[in-house]
Amino acid sequence: MDQHIAEAIGRPDLIHLDERLVCLRFETMKVVSALAAVRHLLDTGAVRRGDTLLxxxxxxxxxxxxxxxxxYGMRCHIVGSTTVDRTLRTQxxxxxxxxxxxxPCSDLKLDQKRRVERIHEILLHHPEYHWMRQYHDDIHYLGYRTVADRILRAVGTRSLTVVGGVGSGASTGALARHLRTAGPGADDVELVGVQPYGSVTFGAExxxxxxxxIAGIGSSIPFGNVTHELYDTLHWVxxxxxxxxSVDLLRRHAVFAGLSTGAAYLAARHERARSPERTxxxxxxxxxHRYADTVHARHEEAADITGLAPQEVSDLSELALPWSRMHWNRAPAPAPAPRA
Incomplete structure (x- = not known):
């Protein structure tokens, strides 16, 4: 029996959608990494109950x-984006x-920059606060080991391709890292990252x-805990x-999920078609729910998914809307783009 609702929320469902197509569905994915990170900080003495996490x-x-x-009986201080909605504010x-x-700010890069600046201001006045550094600290990889173990038991690692948003690197990157150390042959696990256009993480700025x-899967500022060398292929969507x-996933499989999931599903369908032998x-x-009005309500204008295919590129300069795919081959991070 769970001791707290966070444990139930953080436990994902594994859903077999179609032949060799599996959905790892979370209610709120980052609960997994936050719970494990806070538990680790308490266990190591880095923080104590009652401290403020920022x-x-x-x-x-x-x-x-x-x-x-x-x-865990801690205080929580969040510097939130303009995108935080009323429901979340109330929660x-x-x-x-x-x-x-x-x-309010129409420039995401400016929004992120202002948030980071505000974090540093708060720490100047409250050095006792602990900054969680979700975008930079590998501590957020810890929680995904149990998720990887569940995948291992249900699906295995033989001819397995994992597809998902890159984000801060602490979800898809962590899953690949854990699965690739699961035993003999586990290095066969391929990792396909999904990025939005405009993200600097893999050079699409x-x-x-x-x-x-698309919030959550890319960034307009560099993230410190993305391990580029884990990724075999990238999709920009x-x-x-x-x-x-997103619309096809709900219509075809009855899975109601966010925009980043729609991008991952699109990429996953393409990867399955390319490699029929792989799961x-x-x-x-x-x-x-956050996208019901901006995405799902527009279902009548959604194009037929079977008519979409990515443009294959071999260089970042070739990236083009609406969808591009590139073999990354576990290469290091791209050099920063030259300043205009």
Missing amino acids: DSSSGIYAYALALACHR LAVLGATLEQME HVTDPEII SFDAALVG VLFVAADTG
Whole structure:
């Protein structure tokens, strides 16, 4: 029996959608990493019960950290993006978390920059606060070991391809790292990362999506805990293409999930078609409630998913909307783009 609701929320479902296509569905994925990180900090003496944990978030991690703090008797202080909605603000308030939300801003890079600056201001006045550094600390890899163990028991590692948003690197990267050390032949696990256009993580900052950058799977600032050498293939997916994936996933398989999941599902279908002998597992990071009005309500305008295919590129300069694919071959991080 679970001792706290966070443990139940953090436990994913494994759903067999189709031949060799598996969905790893979370209600809120980052609860897994937040719980394990806070537990590790307590066990090692880095923090004590009652201390304040601090971080920046665009939404999902704020909720995850608030739940972890509630579970372990900690205080929680979040510097939130402009994208934090009313429902989440209410949940955080009732859970006892402090939320400082940035003023509305159309520039995601400026929003992230202001949040980081505010974190440093808070630490100057409260050096006793512990900054969780979800974008930079490998401590957030810890929680995904149990998830990898579950995948290992249910699916195995033979001819397995894992597909999902790169984000901070502490989800798909962690799953691949754990699965590839699971035993003989486990290095056969392939990792396919999904990115939005405009993200600097894999060098797509020079391509702008006319809609929005998909929150959670990319970034306009460098992340310190992305291990580029873990990824075999990258897909860059636009908002419009991800919308098609989200709508088709709900229509075809009755899975109601967010925009990043739609992008991962799109990429997973393509990878399965390319490699019929492999099992493809994709990560569904959260439910679709945040996107009901902006994505699912537009289902009538969604294109037919069978008519979509990525443009294959061999160089980052060739990236183009709405969907590009590139063999990354476990290469290191790309050199920063030259300043204009």
